[in-house]
Amino acid sequence: MQQALAYEKRGDFSAAEKIWSELVTDNPRNSDAWAHLGLIRALEGNYPEAVIAYREGLQLHSHLPGLEVDLGLALFKQQKLEEAVQPLQAAVAESPNDIKPKLLLAMSYYGLGKYAEAVPYLTAAVNSSPENLQLRMTLAQSCLWAEQYLCTLGQFQEIVRLSPESAQADMLAGEALDGLNKTEEAIKQFREAEKASPQEPDVHFGLGYLLWKEHNFDEAGEEFKLELKDNPNHAQALTYLADIAIKQNDDSSARSYLQRAFLQPKVIRLSYLDMGILDAAAGANEQAKANFLRAIEMDPAQKDAHWRLAHLYLSVGQRKEAQAEFAKMNELEQKDRDTVARQMAPKTQ
Known part of the structure; x- marks a missing residue:
């Protein structure tokens, strides 16, 4: 074991893995050896085999420090997010003051589309790194998609402090305001985003949709067309242009837009x-x-x-x-x- 640890310290992972493999073969109930074998395999990028070793170690010693988070990370690296949740929850319970398992758990929930579950863990991560703009954006998005609009607006204030010209932040704030039935304020926020970054993906669509909701179909149509200039295959912009054309009794244009929309991967209702x-x-x-x-x-x-x-x-x-x-x-x-x-x-x- 001392020799294997020495190889680990020097970064000679191949030699270390060979010794750890021999150790678990000779003594398959050595939980520490299984844990180290998993770690070496993970460091070599062999995450599937790392997971096998970690699970062997946990079966022998369910409370081996750090093993749950290592297993969760190896699963996370393979995008096996559903599987990663349980060991990461255990890691958070084991080390409630450690931010790493909380962040991994937050991003697992985020990747699964479970935004409400992600929010408390992302909040903890943001509190530990208050100047991290990307983390704040992720938290703001999660709050938004969990329909926690006041949380989104709170993060918007902090994001603007860190990045005053953030079109993405303006869009998030606009979405939150619309969720609070403040559509006129949402439109103003999207206009600010459009002014700051006219090529921002979805900025014209978002503004167009809000105008469409307000039955301002002419101006909404112009915004959808601007979105199509940047993304000619934007299925939603094509569909809402078709809807406007139907409302304006232009069935020929509507059918043309819809035929293009149906060629896209995600066709909306x-x-x-x-x-x-x-x-x-x-x-x-x-x-x-x-x-x-x-x-x-x-x-x-x-x-x-x-x-x-x-x-x-x-x-x-x-x-x-x-x-x-x-x-x-x-x-x-x-x-x-x-x-x-x-x-x-x-x-x-």
């Missing part, structure tokens, strides 16, 4: 709803039905697709089916219109 509207207007009833059903499948709680499908059924004499859709509508509570934060959140789940 509104694309199916609006294509269904166009198909129904063109008499393509089966295609319209398929699109309305797909929109319902993506979010059964929205009334609009049920309403459109019910009227489609009525138009072809299927009264029983129409009544069923109207009944479903009556069972649904009025759903609040989406926030810009939900529109712009990463689709991780």
Whole structure:
């Protein structure tokens, strides 16, 4: 063991791994040897084999100091975030004043899209490094996507202190304000972001969406077109331009935008709803039905697709089916219109 430790200290990981491997072969109940073997494998970048060694060590000695966080890190490095959570939770409980397991646990939750769970651990990490701008941005985003809007606005103040011209911070603040039903203030915040960085990804889309919510369709359309200049394949900008075209009775332009939107990897619910509207207007009833059903499948709680499908059924004499859709509508509570934060959140789940 002394020889293996000496090799470790010198950075001769290959020689150290050979000795640790021999030690666990000769004495498979030596938890320290398993822990060191895992560490050497991790240092060599062999994370799958490191995990095996760490787990062997934990089976023998469940409270071996530092082993849970090492296992969590090895799993995190492999992007096995769900698996990483349990050992990292154990590591936090084992060393509540150690920031490393808290940060790893926070980023595991963040990567899994479990933003509310990430917030307390990110808060601890930010408190330990208050000048770390990237950490504050990550915390602000997590608060936003967990719908903890006041937390986002609090972080916005600190981010602006560290980086006064941060367009990203302005956008986060705008999203939070919209979540608090302060859409006019949100629009002003997005205009500040647009002024600071006109090429910032999603800045034009975010502003356009807020204007669309306020029924300012002409100005919203201009913002969506600006987004498409920077990202011609922006599925949401294409879809909302189509929606505006439908509202302005320009079905030809709407169909053109939607055809482009359907070529993108992530097609949003509104694309199916609006294509269904166009198909129904063109008499393509089966295609319209398929699109309305797909929109319902993506979010059964929205009334609009049920309403459109019910009227489609009525138009072809299927009264029983129409009544069923109207009944479903009556069972649904009025759903609040989406926030810009939900529109712009990463689709991780």
